[in-house]
Amino acid sequence: MALENGGDDFITKPFHPEIVIAKIRSQLRRAYGEYAVQVEERVLELEGLQLYPERLKLTVKDKAVPLSKREADLIESLIERYPRVAGREDLLEKLWDDQMYVDENTLNVNITRVRKKFEAVGMKGAVETVRGVGYRLNISRIKGEGQ
Missing domain, CATH: 1.10.10.10 (Winged helix-like DNA-binding domain superfamily/Winged helix DNA-binding domain)
Incomplete structure (x- = not known):
């Protein structure tokens, strides 16, 4: 249901704080790290x-x-x-x-x-x-x- 409503990820309860931190790091890596889309500026x-x-x-x-x-x-x-x-x-x-x-x-x-x-x-x-x-x-x- 969460993914169908526009979510990229979800965690079911109960959850461990380590899982939340791992998922946050994963999202940051995709957005800003080695897997991020590098857009070169046009001049x-x-x-x-x-x-x-x-x-x-x-x-x-x-x-x-x-x-x-x-x-x-x-x-x-x-x-x-x-x-x-x-x-x-x-x-x-x-x-x-x-x-x-x-x-x-x-x-x-x-x-x-x-x-x-x-x-x-x-x-x-x-x-x-x-x-x-x-x-x-x-x-x-x-x-x-x-x-």
């Missing part, structure tokens, strides 16, 4: 730019800025498509599951927020608009040229 790097999608952080040289989940997803899409253009429709599809209910202006607002994040780390103009198509990263801004 997307591009010419001095580092995006940490799980930490929701953007770093350029020695400057860092926190991101929202949506901003991190948007920057990740731009990095993955670099040096090509990330199409508006592709971005809408990736960031919002059902683009039918998303206003076109929603993407514009999120692009504006991402641009402000890049400006906060000293990269004004890092996201270029390709008229009628979408957006792309301007790598010269990342390298520090033309600032």
Whole structure:
């Protein structure tokens, strides 16, 4: 009954304290010890730019800025498509599951927020608009040229 209701383990009464301690140690070993799942953090790097999608952080040289989940997803899409253009429709599809209910202006607002994040780390103009198509990263801004 205990396992069917979501429990991972159970002890029947009466029990010995040694059994409780052994079961606790077993759970700790599975959670934090040699049997624990080791998750390696993803880092997307591009010419001095580092995006940490799980930490929701953007770093350029020695400057860092926190991101929202949506901003991190948007920057990740731009990095993955670099040096090509990330199409508006592709971005809408990736960031919002059902683009039918998303206003076109929603993407514009999120692009504006991402641009402000890049400006906060000293990269004004890092996201270029390709008229009628979408957006792309301007790598010269990342390298520090033309600032």
